[in-house]
Amino acid sequence: MEILNRSALELRDLLDKREISSRDIVEAYIKRIEAVEPRVNSFVTLTLEEALKDADRADEMIKNNTQTVLTGIPIALKDNMSTYHVKTTCCSKMLENYLPPFDATVVKLVKEAGMPILGKTNMDEFAMGSSTETSYFGPTKNPWNLDYVPGGSSGGSAASVAARETPFSLGSDTGGSIRQPAAFNGIVGIKPTYGLVSRYGVLPFASSLDQVGPFARNVADSAALLSVLAKHDSLETTSLKGPRPDYLNALGRDIKGLKVGVPKEFFIDGLNKEIEAAVKKALDALKALGAEIIDICLPHSDKALATYYLVATAECSSNMARFDGVRFGHRSENVKDSVTMFKHSRAEGFGPEVKRRIMLGTYALSAGYYDAYYLKALKVRRLIKEDFDQAFSQVDVIVTPTTPSTAFKFGEKVQDPVSMYLSDVFTTTANLAGIPALSMPAGLSSNNLPIGVQIFAPRLGEEIMLNAAFALEKALGSIGLPTLEV
Amino acid sequence: MSTIDRKTVYRVADLARLYLTDDEIEQMTVSLNKILEFEEQLKGVNTDNVEPMAQAVPGVNVMREDVVENSLPLREVMLNAPDEVEGFFRVPRIIEKD
Known part of the structure; x- marks a missing residue:
């Protein structure tokens, strides 16, 4: 368990002192995966043999002193990120056997960094879901x-x-898909500024909202991984130009005088009392470190979820049009003519939630409804962004709960789409506005489930966001990780 | 804003090139109406003189030098084709014979 309990940056130190090898690390994680994976089911594809070869290559890099900050530290990838000749299914029947002919840019970057890839992780079908x-x-x-x-x-x-099957993983966040699971699992998850990290080769859900980001056990590790991912990509037109800082350098600065905004709109009636108390405790901790806590208004944030579900589904309906059974993906046997083939391939390949979102999006974009739904949502989207512009003229970061409740039980919400959508009520604003946000652990509930606190920063404000998180993490202390002992 | 009836659901499914069974049309009508009811709240937001915002980053054309770059080999592109004939994707006949 010794290796499994080390942070990535501690492992870096041990690797550079030649006290352990990358192969030791990968072997320890393989053992752990074999022990707990049957109960947790985090992965849909394991690439353990390849990971051992990656580890040997990393050890070679370390031997030659050509390592970078995460060389030799393993990672897992969400199954919507294209991996060359390794199945990338988006956890859909549509892509059950899909083998990408290229690597996504983020996959290329983690490979170049010398990070062994343990496998591809489970997700809601095409990232459409919250559980x-x-x-x-x-x-x-x-x-x-x-x-x-x-x-x-x-x-x-x-x-x-959280199960310590890997020190790192990558996720994608369209409306909270990194931050909400980070909160439910008691770990750190970052949704970067739109355009900071390349989306090339990541199968899209809603292109103007999607962003790739890291999961890690602590803030410093997450900052190290974000530094690996944040690069301009000429293959993607929305990739921001210019160099990115090393986010590790942003950590450990004094937060005395940091202006922390608290929007009253996020402390709603439906907010779990223990979460409210945990966030208040986090704010007290920031105050004790010299931060100034300021009440702010984000008046349109209560409309963000309704706005999000029109923008996201409209873009989804357009993006999902590529699945027609012609070039890749599932093709129906029912092929008497092309349109029948399209309709049945899609009917057989997509699950109910994907169909529902394609339908809602197609409806919101269709003649006669476009102005009332899609266009209206785009206008409210601007108001939401302007709320943040206004708020960030007064404060440096904004602190809120990540989710209105802790993790829920299986089957509790899956029949009622609106109640499922409500678990994203605090997270969608960041995607609509294109700003960065992270979730980090803020405590445990009375039934021993993690609580997440969310920190928003202005566009490209990752450094101030991570530094605030780093200070808060130190003040709050760790909630630990579940042991999963039988 | 309005409610959505079965006929409209059927028409939207056709636009989306999605085959739905009668049962699915029925369920879809119920769940879409629930969602549209939730969406009613946007109606009350004053958006007079507000420009729509489709992207969080300013939209500018991104150009590159007009130079030849490598593309994927044909073999790789066809790797996932459900029905391939000599480097082409085969689909059902589109133009009928007389």
């Missing part, structure tokens, strides 16, 4: 309590880190 219950391959269990969901859509990525 992994829509995965074609069955749900992931929350390692803190196997009767509860791990959140979603990046539920497998979050659970794999």
Whole structure:
């Protein structure tokens, strides 16, 4: 267990002192995966043999002193990230046997960094869901309590880190799909500024909202991984130009005088009292470190979820049009003419939630409804962004709960789409506005489930966000990780 | 804003090129109406003189030098084709014979 309990940066130190090898690390994680994976089900594809070869290459890099900060430290990837000739299914029947002919840019970057890839993690089908219950391959269990969901859509990525099956994973966040599972699993998850990290080769859900980001056990590890991912990509037109800082350098600065905004709109009636208390405790801790706590208004944030579900589904309906059974993906046997082939391939390949979102999006974009739904949502989206512009003229960061409740039980919300959507009520604003946000542990509930606190920063404000998180983490102390002992 | 009836659901499914059984049309009508009811709240937001925002980053055309770059080999592109004939994707006949 010794290796498994070390942070990534501690492992870096041990690797550089030649006290352990990357092969030792990967072997320890393989043992752990073999022990707990049957109960947790974080992964849909394991690439353990390849990971051992990656580890040997990393050890070679270390021997030659060509390592970088995460060389030799393993990682798991959400199954919507294209991996060359390794199945990338989006946990859909549609792509059950899909073998990408190229690597996504983020996959290329982690490979270049010398990070062994342990496998591909479970997710809601095409990232559409908040619990992994829509995965074609069955749900992931929350390692803190196997009767509860791990959140979603990046539920497998979050659970794999909490279960100590990997020190790191990547997720994607369209409306909260990194932050909500990070909160439910008691780990750190970052949704970066839109355009900071490349989306090239990551199968899209809603292109103007999707962003890839890291899961890690602590803030410093997450900052190290974000530094690996944050690069301009000429293959993607929304990739921001210019160099990115090393986010590790941002940590450890004094937060005396930091202006922390608290929007009253996030402290709603439906907010779990223990979560409210945990966030208040976090704010007190920041205050004790010299931060100034300021009440702010984000007046349109209560409309964010309704706005999000129109923007996201409209973009989804357009993005999902590529699945027609012609070039890749499932093709129906019912092929009497092309349109029948399209309709049946899609009917057979997609699950109910994906169909529902395609339908809602197609409806919101269709003649006669476009102005009332899609266009209206785009206008409210601007108001939401302007709320943040206004708020960030007064404060440096904004602190809120990540979710209105802790993890829920399997089956509790899956029949009622609106109640499932409500678990994203605090997270969608960041995607709509394009700003960064992270979730980090803020305590445990009375039934021993993690509570997440969310920190928003202005566009490209990752450094101030991570530094605030780092200071808060130190003040709050660790909640630990579940042992999963039988 | 309005409620959505079965006929509209059927028409939208056709637009989305999605075959739905009668049962699915029925369930979809119920769940879409629930969601549209939730969406009613946007109606009350004053958006007079507000420009729509489709992207969080300013939209500018991104150009690159017009130079030849490597693309994927044909063999790789066809790797996942459900029905391939000599480097082409085969689909059902589109133009009928006389």
